Amino acid sequence: TWTTGNVIEEQVERIREQVAEGTAICALSGGVDSAVAAALVQRAIGERLTCVYVNHGLMRQDESAQIEKAFGESTGGAKLVVVDAEAQFLEALAGVTDPEQKRKIIGREFIRTFERAQADILREQGVVEAEADGGTHTTSADATAFLVQGTLYPDVVESGGGEGAANIKSHHNVGGLPEDLSFELVEPLRTLFKDEVRAVGSELGLPDEIVWRQPFPGPGLGIRIIGEVTRERLDILRRADAIARAELTAAGLDRDIWQCPVVLLADVRSVGVQGDGRTYGHPIVLRPVTSDDAMTADWAKVPYDVLGRISTRITNEVPEINRVVLDVTSKPPGTIEWE
Numbered sequence: 001t002w003t004t005g006n007v008i009e010e011q012v013e014r015i016r017e018q019v020a021e022g023t024a025i026c027a028l029s030g031g032v033d034s035a036v037a038a039a040l041v042q043r044a045i046g047e048r049l050t051c052v053y054v055n056h057g058l059m060r061q062d063e064s065a066q067i068e069k070a071f072g073e074s075t076g077g078a079k080l081v082v083v084d085a086e087a088q089f090l091e092a093l094a095g096v097t098d099p100e101q102k103r104k105i106i107g108r109e110f111i112r113t114f115e116r117a118q119a120d121i122l123r124e125q126g127v128v129e130a131e132a133d134g135g136t137h138t139t140s141a142d143a144t145a146f147l148v149q150g151t152l153y154p155d156v157v158e159s160g161g162g163e164g165a166a167n168i169k170s171h172h173n174v175g176g177l178p179e180d181l182s183f184e185l186v187e188p189l190r191t192l193f194k195d196e197v198r199a200v201g202s203e204l205g206l207p208d209e210i211v212w213r214q215p216f217p218g219p220g221l222g223i224r225i226i227g228e229v230t231r232e233r234l235d236i237l238r239r240a241d242a243i244a245r246a247e248l249t250a251a252g253l254d255r256d257i258w259q260c261p262v263v264l265l266a267d268v269r270s271v272g273v274q275g276d277g278r279t280y281g282h283p284i285v286l287r288p289v290t291s292d293d294a295m296t297a298d299w300a301k302v303p304y305d306v307l308g309r310i311s312t313r314i315t316n317e318v319p320e321i322n323r324v325v326l327d328v329t330s331k332p333p334g335t336i337e338w339e
């Protein structure tokens with residue numbers, strides 16, 4: 001029978017077998033999946049795990065700082081390396097509008113960044129050894145490098161990895177990976193659904209803030225800007241998204257709603273009026289959904305007064321936006337994210 005205790009024991013055992021004497025890097029995204037994966041691997045191999053958080057510049061407002069803080073508080077002593085790669089990602093995404101192309105580029109840049117981080121970490125470990133041993137040793141390049149990922153069962157299925165599954169989207173942690181991968185993957189959550197991962201996270205003692213964090217896609221806001229991703233557009237979307245999230249939280253809806261993507265239709269403009277002036281701004285889409293596992297979803301019936309407050313605040317406080325639109329499509333036929 002399935003219990004969180006069994007899952008933890010079984011996965012810790014498997015990780016020990018797989019990694020043996022090797023070292024591992026965990027791709028930390030700030031979400032519950034990678035945090036739980038990291039906690040399991042830390043249990044299994046302790047010090048030989050280093051977590052890497054890549055700030056790809058596609059995160060929401062204040063999110064990177066929150067992740068660093070929560071990480072420090074929740075993992076007793078695990079190592080964290082933060083890589084600021086915003087310029088690299090934005091450069092790679094310049095001029096790109098196709099959703100699958102965006103996903104593949106973001107996945108590729110992620111792996112490249114991890115490979116660099118891994119090389120740095122090994123070099124650093126080598127330097128430490130060399131000093132301790134009187135400068136004779138170099139890095140042990142023969143040790144297998146493992147990459148820990150919080151891939152869930154639905155990610156596997158929807159990226160075409162499961163039996164008879166259709167390839168709907170390249171999730172950046174599965175189907176979007178490049179072919180010339182130089183890591184061996186450790187994916188301890190591959191058979192689990194989100195609610196099971198949350199139960200395991202609680203059992204492992206992770207804080208509610210991480211365990212109950214709503215899902216946020218690996219490619220981040222890059223797939224919530226319909227059109228080219230630029231710094232200016234990210235800035236507009238961040239301000240609107242922060243307002244929507246703050247109002248949903250204030251209304252006490254965080255646990256009723258699975259997630260609420262806020263999507264910027266960056267290439268669409270419409271005419272509006274504010275005061276005596278004509279505006280020609282962008283629409284923003286609210287996509288609140290309820291779901292059990294993200295495989296299917298219903299559009300969430302958010303109370304009108306909450307929707308009204310979000311709309312008023314966004315159009316007042318984000319001058320580039322002059323229209324707020326509600327997405328009332330379930331999954332299927334719509335997916336949760338627009339790209």
Ligand code: XMP
Pocket residue numbers: 158169170171172173215216217218219259294295331334335336337338339
């Ligand atoms: P869709 O849009 O396919 O999304 O209905 C299903 C769930 O997956 C999240 N999502 C992702 N998560 N990497 C992730 O880690 C990705 O590339 C990715 N794309 C979508 C999405 O937010 C929703 O919860």
